[in-house]
Amino acid sequence: MKIFVTGAGALLGQGIIKSLRQSTLECTLIAADPNPLSAGLYWADRAYRLPLADDPGFGDRIHQLLDGERPDLVLVGTDVELPWFAAQRLRLEALFHTHILVSDPRVVAIADDKLETARFFESVGLPHPASAASEDAAAVAALVEAVGFPLIVKPRIGARSVGVSLVRDTRQLAQALEGRQGLVVQQCAGEADQEYTASVLYFDGAVRASIVMRRDLRDGNTYRAYTGDYPELNAQVRLLGEALKPHGPANFQFRTAADGTPRVFEINARFSGTTPLRAMAGFNEVEMCVRKLLDGTPIFQPPIRSGVILRHLDEMFVSQDRIDAVQ
Known part of the structure; x- marks a missing residue:
């Protein structure tokens, strides 16, 4: 099989590639990224450059690569590319006889916007943090009156805790x-x-299938993950997935309230940066999705290894001729 992964310079794209390399799949791996100095490009069998997702030439380049490589499956490795692939999925699949693992535009839009995430869970009666748009002064005042401080202020569209503030008073x-x-x-x-x-x-x-990991954060990313069964939280997470109805994977980030209720503050309508950590715990979600889409292999809940995953930096050397070969 041949698998095409975008975002080889992103934590997400690199995590997808790592999960494929950890799996028992025998596949030709093609990676793409705008930057030829992206590490994930050099973990693949073939590597290509892409324009940025907002470049007018992005779609043409994707067409060119899909036409030339004819991959069996495309895995999207950056958030910014998700809306384009979601909108184009059915057309690309028919045109190039491939599979695009991406949720529909509705799901992607809910996950992309933190306020819409809260509104979605409110609409389906599931727990979430009480929320208000910053431009709605009356709603913000009502929120302060209802729940008090501390509060979180953050961009509706953003990632990795950039621009997030914890506020303790007016x-x-x-x-x-x-x-x-x-x-x-x-x-x-x-x-x-x-x-x-x-x-x-x-x-x-x-x-x-589902998995829950408690985590410690550094700079907005998981750097320690605590694996185990978490049966009550897994049951809640499955309710979240049943309500959202993604195509394949979805990631939920939450904290538990004093009574143990999970309050989801972020959805990723995709794999996530902790995908390779889950694979280490026995939950290789990339492999399960690949086998489901390409072989029709049913997905069953795997047993989860119990322990702690410690994340660390690593290095690699890339020769100049390999860098020059990325087109």
Whole structure:
């Protein structure tokens, strides 16, 4: 089989590639990224350059590569590419006789916007942090009255905790909002030592497998993950997946309240940066999705190894001739 992965310079794309390399799949791996100095390009069998997702030539380049390589499956490795692939999925699949693993535009849009995420869970009656658009002064005031401080102020569209503020009083709230647009003000979901990242795989109208890991963050990314069964939280996460109905993977990030209720503050309608960590715990979601889409192999809940995953930096040397060969 031949698998095409975008975003070889992103944590997500590299995690997908790592998971493929950890799997028992025998595949030709093709990677692409705008930057020829992206490490993931050099873990693949063939590597290509792509324009940025907002470049007018992005679609033409994708067409060119899919036509030339004819991969069996395309895995999207950056958030910014998801809306384009979601909109084009059915047309690309028919044109190039491939599979594009991406959710529909509705799911991608809900996951892309933190306020829409909260509104979605409210609409289906599932727990979430109380939230208000920063531009709606009355709603923000009502939020303060209802839940008090501390509150979280963050961009509606963003990642890795960039631009996120914890505010403890009205003065700090005003400072966090001053001169900024496109923010959401949210109830603090819980304590930092009760933060979790979870994944579901949804196919054929049901969640087929799930995993929950407690985590410690550094610079907005998981650097320690605590694996185990977490049966009650897994049951809640499956309810989240059943409500969202992604195509394949979805990632939920949440903290638990004092009563143990998970309050989801972020959805990723895709694999996530912790995907290779899950593979180490026995939950190789990339492999399960590949086998489901290409071989029709049913997905069953795998047993999860119990332990701690420690994340660390690594290095690699790439010769100049390999860099020059990326077209």
